[in-house]
Amino acid sequence: MTQRIVTAADLDKLVAGWAKSGAVYAPVEVKDWTEFRRIVSLAETDLTRVNTKLSARGLLFPHCETMFRFEASRPDKAQEADEPETQVVLGVRSCDAAGIAVLDKFFSGQGETDTYYQRRRDRTTLVGLSCHAPADTCFCSAVGGSPTGTRGLDLLLTDLGGRYLAEPLTDKGAALVKDMPEASASDLAKKAELADRAEAAITERIDTRKLKGLLDTADGNPIWEELSLPCVNCGACTFVCPTCHCFDITDETRKGKGARIRVWDTCQSCTYSQHASGHNPRLAPSARFRNRTMDKFRYTVDQVGEVSCVGCGRCIRECPAGIDICETVERLMLALVK
Amino acid sequence: MPEAAATNPAAGVFEPKIVAFLCNWCSYAGADLAGISRIQYPPSIRVIRVPCSGRVDPFFILKALQSGADGVLVSGCHPGDCHYLTGNYVARRRFAVLNDLLEFAGIDPGRVSFSWVSAAEGERFAEVVRDVTEKVRQLGPNRKLLKEEVA
Amino acid sequence: MSREEQLRKRAKELLAGKEVVMVLGYRAGRRPGTATPAFITRPEDADSLVFDDRCGANLAAYLPRVKHLGKIAVVAKGCDSRSIVTLLKEKQLDRNQLVILGVGCDGVKEQGRLSDSCATCAYPNPVVCDEMVGDKVAERESAADPLAEFEKLAPEERWQALAEEVSRCIRCYACRQVCPNCYCPTCFVDAGSPQWVGKTTAGSDNMMFHLMRAMHMAGRCVECGACSRGCPMGIDLMKFNRKVAKTVKDRFGAVAGLNPDEPPALAAFDPNDKQEFIR
Known part of the structure; x- marks a missing residue:
């Protein structure tokens, strides 16, 4: 598809236009980090930070989502929740977009489609932003991604200094910038140079390819006990993760009116695997720790054919115990290779 | 408009809904005495009988506010008179912390009230209810912790 | 001998002499400026122990989770030691099953800044310990009411x-x-x-x-x-x-x-x- 050039002034106009016909979300400064927030003007955004605090997943799979409403006296009649708005998400980093591509596989790629996810997904256009200065916690290139990766995106913007190279990847993306001028060869060359530089800035090298085979036989290995000791089993890593997608369904009723709601859940919580009988097959903290690591690098490979870590580094940054998933992988390899 | 915030159209005044946690041995008996003595007090309270004021978990109080109460009254035996000897002394510390925390969080003092009423104090019980009801009426409907609707 | 060296030496002694089954302390994280709780069970691993302003986790939180292993030595700043006291009061720990290695603390840093709670800390030294590792730090002036x-x-x-x-x-x-x-x-x-x-x-x-x-x-x-x-x-x-x-x-x-x-x-x-x- 034709690559185009969008000046900052043009982007400002585009955003204002998108905001008229739907919602626009982009990274906005909150305290000393950024979050995806609804915007009406480009001026509200801060596109300079590496990553938002929470990934973009919440825009497709919200923390709390009402599935339907009901009246307690008429349990046979359910009222569907409101249809989501159309939305453009601006400033999605490549790792987050790759995370959404992974979510797509879980929520709509295996025969069964999750209606609640899919109807948001269908109404969403993802506008990415190339990453020029990865953080020291970034390791997208170690898990098959790239700071300028296009996977999952509709359009990728690359900041060339006051003007953006716009690379459409889908028809939806192309439509957003169809009126913009074409990019020149020197623009493309500049992008390639920036991409190389960003790639080189990522120094983390973990090898997750061999890991899958090793993990297949790692269930009862004592290494899990050792690795999990610092883990306090909070849900921080799973809630900030772009690909974690577990949810819990709960009914809330009040004054005869109710709603069925799904909320993010975490495999780190002891209630996650608790059976109705009270039995809990994954009660041990180490078993819960093992589950998340196994899920990222083994179970999802079996389920959807790829690791479900996109290297955004959020779990490293937010872990209150300072657990580093790269170190976990490294120590696992050392212990399992023997 | 939630039921709790209903105004009495006849009188044009807001009639608050107040959850009262009364200890079995003193305040509940005090309320009973007020009743059999035909002492008038506003019909604003919904009584929950508890074995001792020490049974009142601060969570009960917050939960009442979240569930639509405009005010909460907790009442037990006078210090020194607890049926279980020290239940109300221990409860008093807990209530003090809650009282200060709610004030700190900007929740109007007066939403949550505490009193000691003995089994012999029917008139005092009525007065406490009149007073608490008036205070909550002045404050208006509880909005801060209220969970009005399901998501 | 630096405090860190003393800490490592004592950890080694305690483990080698089988006085404790584990030394609970901190080790450097993979990335600069980070530290993570360390659960040392072999004397030869004690050299990874560190203690400085990266060590923010309250190690007392881990004690109830590892106490079943046996007697534990734990590195305790002022706050950690107070948490241990709280747990002792609440009968969650057995004092005889603990060796408290006290460390004076000048405050923990978060992204280069002194942590808020440390700025008003009134107890930088352990309030209870079996032995101090390194010197006590100077008590601070009582800070203004942060609220x-x-x-x-x-x-x-x-x-x-x-x-x-x-x-x-x-x-x-x-x-x-x-x-x-x-x-x-x-x-x-x-x-x-x-x-x-x-x-x-x-x-x-x-x-x-x-x-x-x-x-x-x-x-x-x-x-x-x-x-x-x-x-x-x-x-x-x-x-x-x-x-x-x-x-x-x-x-x-x-x-x-x-x-x-x-x-x-x-x-x-x-x-x-x-x-x-x-x-």
Whole structure:
């Protein structure tokens, strides 16, 4: 598809236009980090930070989502929740977009489609932003991604200094910038140079390819006990993760009116695997720790054919115990290779 | 408009809904005495009988506010008179912390009230209810912790 | 010998002499400026132990989880030692099964800045320990009341500020999990029947959680700040903690985690406790 050039002034106009016909979300400064927030003007955004605090997943799979409403006296009649708005998400980093591509596989790629996810997904256009200065916690290139990766995106913007190279990847993306001028060869060359530089800035090298085979036989290995000791089993890593997608369904009723709601859940919580009988097959903290690591690098490979870590580094940054998933992988390899 | 915030159209005044946690041995008996003595007090309270004021978990109080109460009254035996000897002394510390925390969080003092009423104090019980009801009426409907609707 | 060298030496001795089965301390994290709890069981691993301003986790939180292994040596800053005292009071630990290696602490840094809780720390040295590793640090001047400014705000402003603060909560419970005080087998927010607190972050459920969490900290919280530092959403949990600690101090004259022989403030009473708020 034709690559185009969008000046900052043009982007400002585009955003204002998108905001008229739907919602626009982009990274906005909150305290000393950024979050995806609804915007009406480009001026509200801060596109300079590496990553938002929470990934973009919440825009497709919200923390709390009402599935339907009901009246307690008429349990046979359910009222569907409101249809989501159309939305453009601006400033999605490549790792987050790759995370959404992974979510797509879980929520709509295996025969069964999750209606609640899919109807948001269908109404969403993802506008990415190339990453020029990865953080020291970034390791997208170690898990098959790239700071300028296009996977999952509709359009990728690359900041060339006051003007953006716009690379459409889908028809939806192309439509957003169809009126913009074409990019020149020197623009493309500049992008390639920036991409190389960003790639080189990522120094983390973990090898997750061999890991899958090793993990297949790692269930009862004592290494899990050792690795999990610092883990306090909070849900921080799973809630900030772009690909974690577990949810819990709960009914809330009040004054005869109710709603069925799904909320993010975490495999780190002891209630996650608790059976109705009270039995809990994954009660041990180490078993819960093992589950998340196994899920990222083994179970999802079996389920959807790829690791479900996109290297955004959020779990490293937010872990209150300072657990580093790269170190976990490294120590696992050392212990399992023997 | 939630039921709790209903105004009495006849009188044009807001009639608050107040959850009262009364200890079995003193305040509940005090309320009973007020009743059999035909002492008038506003019909604003919904009584929950508890074995001792020490049974009142601060969570009960917050939960009442979240569930639509405009005010909460907790009442037990006078210090020194607890049926279980020290239940109300221990409860008093807990209530003090809650009282200060709610004030700190900007929740109007007066939403949550505490009193000691003995089994012999029917008139005092009525007065406490009149007073608490008036205070909550002045404050208006509880909005801060209220969970009005399901998501 | 530097403090770190002394620490490593003592850890080695304790493990080699089979006096303890584990030394609970800190080691450097993979990335610069980070440290993570270390669970050393072999003398030869003791050389990885570090102690400096990266070591923010409250290690007392791990003790109930590893106590079944046997006698544990634990590196304790002032706040960690006070948490140990709290746990001893609440019969969660056996003093005879602990070797407390005290360290003086000049404060923990977060992204290069002194952690908020450390800026007002009144107990930088361990209040209880079996041996000091390195010297005690200078006691600090008592800091100004960190709540003074906030408490001057109008009630409505305080409510708005706290409501905004807790609205960011994603209910990951990192604050609970890093806290030495939170050892309940089932937390009130996890109880399902009845379900006390709604699971959504909508409505007032976040505030319910945070107010009740604070209530459960009364007379027990040592203001180590691990919750605030651990919160992925940057919620100022210490604001709530400080308030309950202040109430407990002002009203009952009690400070958490100082005296193992005193009962927890909220499990005790004085017939003369102030009751001006009770009719």
